[in-house]
Structure formats: structure tokens, C-alpha cells
Amino acid sequence: MTVWIFFTLLMVLFPFVSGSIGSFIFTILFSIILISSVLTVSGHKVTRTVAVVLMALAVGSRWSYFLLGGTVLNAISYLFGTMILGLVSLLLFLALFKTQEVDSNTIWQAISVYLLLGLTWACFFAFIEAVTPGSFQDSVNPDQAMSFSTLVYYSFVTLATLGYGDILPSTQATRGVVILEVLMGVLYMAILISRLVGTWKPGKGKES
Numbered sequence: 001m002t003v004w005i006f007f008t009l010l011m012v013l014f015p016f017v018s019g020s021i022g023s024f025i026f027t028i029l030f031s032i033i034l035i036s037s038v039l040t041v042s043g044h045k046v047t048r049t050v051a052v053v054l055m056a057l058a059v060g061s062r063w064s065y066f067l068l069g070g071t072v073l074n075a076i077s078y079l080f081g082t083m084i085l086g087l088v089s090l091l092l093f094l095a096l097f098k099t100q101e102v103d104s105n106t107i108w109q110a111i112s113v114y115l116l117l118g119l120t121w122a123c124f125f126a127f128i129e130a131v132t133p134g135s136f137q138d139s140v141n142p143d144q145a146m147s148f149s150t151l152v153y154y155s156f157v158t159l160a161t162l163g164y165g166d167i168l169p170s171t172q173a174t175r176g177v178v179i180l181e182v183l184m185g186v187l188y189m190a191i192l193i194s195r196l197v198g199t200w201k202p203g204k205g206k207e208s
Helices: 002-016 019-039 045-068 071-096 104-131 148-159 172-199
Strands: 136-138 167-169
Touching: 019 045, 019 071, 045 071, 071 104, 071 172, 104 136, 104 148, 104 172, 136 148, 148 167, 148 172, 167 172
Parallel strands: none
Antiparallel strands: 136 167
16 A cells, blocks of 8 residues: 555656656655565565665665766666566565455555556666667657656556557667567456456355
């Protein structure tokens, strides 16, 4: 639930603020989202350690970019953000298959995985855009730099296979990456539904 709250704040606040204030708000909310996602990690000690290290690198590089600037730090922060969000998404997804019975927690976990997948791809798109500016083109605002909130929007549109066409991958590499996200979105829903149906146990009727 914490990830949901701060993700909503990020999407509501970030598009309406700019400059140093906007960067500061984004850095805080982005850091909280990463920390909150790591708190959901359970299991082997090594897995938790890897998650904490990746989170620390992502948060540390993001704050370093806020304080010092620089394209390299910006790209590194998104790269580690992609890695930690991807790891958490995978662990939560695998945990779904250990569930013996569907309940409200299972539903929330499934929705959280979908949300984290969208954020993971958005971070990866931001990493690509930081390394190779112009990899994505916004036909609505062609003269503006591609912001993270715009890439989050594009990521979820792609994940849901809506395909509005207002934002386009402009290179063969980014087109290939986008295809992977489309396939992941379709397969996730198919696998999730089959899993939930398979674990659903109808209530027993009352004996007469």
C-alpha cells in the first residue's frame, strides 16, 4: 500500500512542479518508493542483502544527481532503480505461486506486481533516454525533454497494450524493448488469471 500512495503522489505532484523544487520532490518520492518496495522483500538473507544494496545504490545515485547533476549519475540512478524494482517484482511474482488460497492479500500483491512492473520499465526507459537522448519522441510536446512522469505514462500504456501513439520509440533498439514490455504485460495477465482461477476454492454449500 505504501508504494501505491507515494506512486500516486509522484504522478499527481510531479507534472505540476518544475525546476529545483520539482527535482527535489521527485527525488524524495522516488527514494521512498524504492525503499518501500525493498521492505516487501522476504526470504533468503542473500536476497534481502542484494535488494538493500541495489536500493542504496539507486537512492544514493539519485540524491547525488540532485546535488551534483550530471548525465552519468542520472543514468546510473535509473539503472539501479530498474534493477531493484525488477528484482522486487520478480520476487513478489514468484510468491504468488506459493499462495495456496486466494484472499485479499493475494489480490493486493498481484496489483502491486503490475504497478512495480510499470515502474520498472519506466525506469529502464528513463535510463535509455538518459544515455541516448531522443530514443523516445513525444508528438504532443516535441520540443520538451522527456520527463519521468511522461515515461511512466508511456510505460503503463504499453504494459496495458493500449497504444495511443502519442509517444513513439524512435530507434530499433527501443522498439525491441517496447515489444518486450508488451509481451510481459500480456503474459502477466494471462498467467495471473490462470493462477488465481487455479487456486480459487469455492465455498462449500451447507449440508441439508
